[in-house]
Amino acid sequence: MIRFGVIGTNWITDEFIRCANLTGDFTLNAVYSRTEQKAVKFAQKHSVDLIFTNLEDMAKSNSIDAVYIASPNSFHARQAKLFLQNKKHVLCEKPISSNLLELEEIIKVAKENKVLLMEAMKSSFLPNFKSIKENLYKIGKIRRYFGTYCQYSSRYDKYKAGKNPNTFNPEFSNGSIMDIGIYCIYPLIHLFGKPNNVIANGFILKSGVDGEGSLLLSYDDMDAVIMHSKITNSSLPSEIQGEEGNIIIDKIHTPENIKIFYKNGEVEDITVPQSKDIMYYESKEFIDLIKEDKIESTINSYSISKNVMEVLEKAREQMGVSYPSDNKDL
Template identity: 40%
Template sequence: MNKKYNLAVVGTNFIVPRFIDAAERSGYFHLHSIVSRKTQSGLCFRSANGYDSDVVIHENIADMLNDDKVDVVYLASPNAIHFPQAAACIKAGKHVIVEKPMTSNTRELLSLIALAKANNVLLMDAMKSLLCPNFSILVDNLSRVGRIRQCTSTYSKISSRYQGYLDGNNPNTFNRMLSNGSVMDLGVYCIHPFVHLFGSPEQVHAYADLLDSGVDAAGIVILKYPQFHVNITHSKTCATTNSSEIQGEDGTIVIDNISTLTSLKFVDKKGEETEISAPQDPNSIFYIAQHLGETISSGLKESAVNTHALSTKVLTVLDEVRRQTGVRFPADDR
């Protein structure tokens, strides 16, 4: 039987129940506490999701970090406060897993990595796609496409907060002060796996449509490699099928969704399709939670998959995309 670690979650947005479900089913974690800005909101969240009444509700992260029973913290707060919250967790001796993107910029991430090493705790990116079983199948079949000529990847989804923005509100998802926007929220899903597969690009070219709030509503990112390029499109103001392709001289691998990799197909030069994917857990976050538990129980302080180096390369690309498209966050000036 696996040792169970006491888990604290920071945030009560839609992704948090999915992470808690994955964490508890992995066999490595027990939900110990929830941090919500208002106690009543935390109590409602606990009740609505059927969590035990002994799960502690905290109104601030400092109170939670003073609890010696907490082993691991999952941060699902707005991007702009990932850095100060993760730093506080690390200084308190807690392992921490941070929702993507881990920080607002590369400078903040490098500071966290150094801090985690100094305090001998785990710091991990919560990006899930590389841990999905079908990603390993993708890697195993990559040679079948032959010489790669180009890749395409799309992640476009109309934000549930977009109408609120159009109505004159300033929801978090379109708030520059919170280090948000399309490439930070959705485009990163496309950038991360291709940087993992092919390394840092030799050139980055980016274009974006900006909202009056100062963040990108949609954009295009081109990652240029010596023999091919990766064309990425992302948007929070329109939706599409979100498929991705790795196209080679001998065939193409078609990915239904780069975030979950539910389906993979190999298409040969004659156009004949073969399904190469395997069944996966309906909650793909299960695999990142399982990996987190395995990493902690092994005594490691860095994921062997979502490495610090990979997270740094991805944020370096995001920094360059924002530089080219004119998206600047308050965190960039601190």
Template identity: 45%
Template structure:
């Protein structure tokens, strides 16, 4: 069994979740950790078995022992870091959203193809077998007419932000905010389940500094309407739902669907049997490793990433949400 030797960029909570589950994947080996602060890289990585530590991306890119890199840096860093590493022959599993805008995604996917490496967005939900069960059971609902997909989760950083603190997740400099952080889950689920909409209309609730704390998107399809609701400044326990002419499907959490049931028009109820998983980040890693080994084609997920970022671009245009990264569009920002 060939091991895939990984480096990681990012030492946040999401990286901890990733590494906790990565240890259960036999082909995964953590070799290196990068941080701008070398001591932070050592302190973080040693407890997970890393043996090499970097505070230089150039040095990491030049390390021939590294096969792949998991990137969980701020969103605004994703494109430049991914491109630099792919040009050095590294496969990249990049946290969602894969980039700040569609221009960056186009360049990233171009570089991946030119260098013969795998680029995969770490969108855990669409790799989850439970999500595949949702898709398989949709036909039981008859003609689909309406869906409401939501992800509303009060941010652990919001109280500090309200008290005046600077928080990356509420800062447009880092291409952050509610749409990019959790609205993206709703968007990619919609695309994976129903395909590209005919048009989208977006709305946003803005906070200090010109960042969105919550929002909603209405998407029009030929025969149905999809409503996406997302928030980092409020919470909700309501399930997502998909309504058809024969019944309605209720989904516990769109990012990690662990409870799904259908209630038919006659009142009969069907509970969908789902695989049990404590951390569904494992599935994105399994997909990535299979793609690296040539056992799986990741093109369908690349299409999802392109479609989703086009929608975030359009919604941001409509609501007036801009990022410094948008100023690079049209520039030769990624030349050596």
């Protein structure tokens, strides 16, 4: 059994715990929250006795082997570094850091301490994403990738009402591209590598973060178009276009229905069975790697995370989005 601690007491942590339990090698031993009341409430819900309100104490604890980090984005790298320095394995929610410098620092610390560090981007591990990769050759020479994820945030109403939710606050390294756009960028990098050039535009809210935006990315013999938004909805699927056909992906963040439309008019359904317990797959990968004494995933590898972060950084720079974390050392 791998003994976990969790940082963050929101719905995503609940879901991680539920899905990680399905692996059969997970046990939740500790809960952290800044306030004791929240920590106790969350711990009681999951039948856990050990709570922390001090991260240093938790990192030094002999009661955990690994930590799942689901705090606001701006805290990710600093918290990951603390646990890595204390030789705890770290599974960190996306985006794993605020910028490339932070990411390079925590990778360095993970290697120095010989512990596992992995970005929790769930889509990379899904059977239907693997099906896309395995069937990509069928559509011939790839000429275009189109990724879209636009989901109106319930917190946008709070923002418009004059409040300052984390979702639209640069203090927390947030905004549309970091929260939503990354789901379109990750598959692109996985399938086609780092682009040669990035052109980004977006609507910048008065708070200083992007509410929505688009990217045009160029490769030697193809291009990619990405649309992302937290202030509008879209019903469009994503698509990969080849000279022999095109692949239609219902949801790029959680592909569940995948079809190839060949240029001769034939249609092939390449959807494969996939659990509704979506976070099970990333949980199993992380736990299996710990058991195998690996410090890096071959799927969500360090290089993938770095290439994705480089695109995010270039896009933010062109949109004029900066975070306080960009000017701080870990």
